[in-house]
Amino acid sequence: MMTPQIIEKINLFTPAEKITSKIICGDSFDILKEMSPNSIDLVVTSPPYADQREKTYGGVSPDKYVEWFLPISGELLKTLKPTGTFILNVKEKVVNGERHTYVLDLILSMKKQGWLWTEEFIWHKKNCYPGKWPNRFRDSWERLLQFNKQPKFNMYQESVMVPMGDWAKNRLKNLSETDKKRDDSKVGSGFGKNISKWVGREMAYPTNVLTMATEISNKNHSAVFPKELPLWFIKLFTKEGDIVLDPFLGSGTTAIAALELDRNAIGIEIKEDYCQLAIKNINEQLKKYGKN
């Protein structure tokens, strides 16, 4: 096994403000075991998908996925602050003509492990390749599962507000009587809305479907996610100076996003060449932003 190699980079913006990016080359499980409990504000990560990238970084069989991931999520549970959030990007693959259930099994097992499954976001990939399959259409979305340690966690909703859009022009023009008072859900969900409250407002809270640009600039890693994805979650769940961890760092996207928003970053990557690629990408980004 590769000896964990720790490369630490410290950037000073002002004498009072110190933002650190720590990139660790090694196995997440081994490194996480050594990390302090309750020390991380946000985990954003995209682990290897089941069997998907065998040729590049070793796949995990769909049947063994939960067994492989649980020790790591157990360490993340220890490492995350009680007010912190864990965002897990994962999508089940098709095996023998049907969707495998390892993601669903993983959610149930993580709940037993002590996590709360608080939310699920959909990443709508608008630029996926055209294609034809005999029994399904092309896949253009992935899951971003949100887990927390407790129901009350840090969330800065104002930081991701979106313009109201054309919807408001028509919908808010002629309000019915129901629209003017709190209208409790007819299905008994406990949710209620008072649409008139939004008249005259320019910004609204977003939905849980994310449609950010999916242009990926880094071609040296085979499974990169767009920087907009971690940027959005970092804005939503952390504030400046907080600590963001990606235990499957790949080319360094999460760390780059964290540094761009003045959050401290910790990244763990098992493959030596990806680890070096992440360090190179982070350094380039720091130069671009004049933070180095």
Ligand SMILES: C[S@@+](CC[C@H](N)C(=O)[O-])C[C@H]1O[C@@H](n2cnc3c(N)ncnc32)[C@H](O)[C@@H]1O
């Ligand atoms: C899906 S990729 C992450 C890509 C990343 N989000 C990006 O934008 O570049 C998963 C990464 O996890 C790494 N990995 C796999 N098993 C690991 C482990 N046990 N510990 C640390 N890294 C691991 C792989 O080498 C791969 O680079």
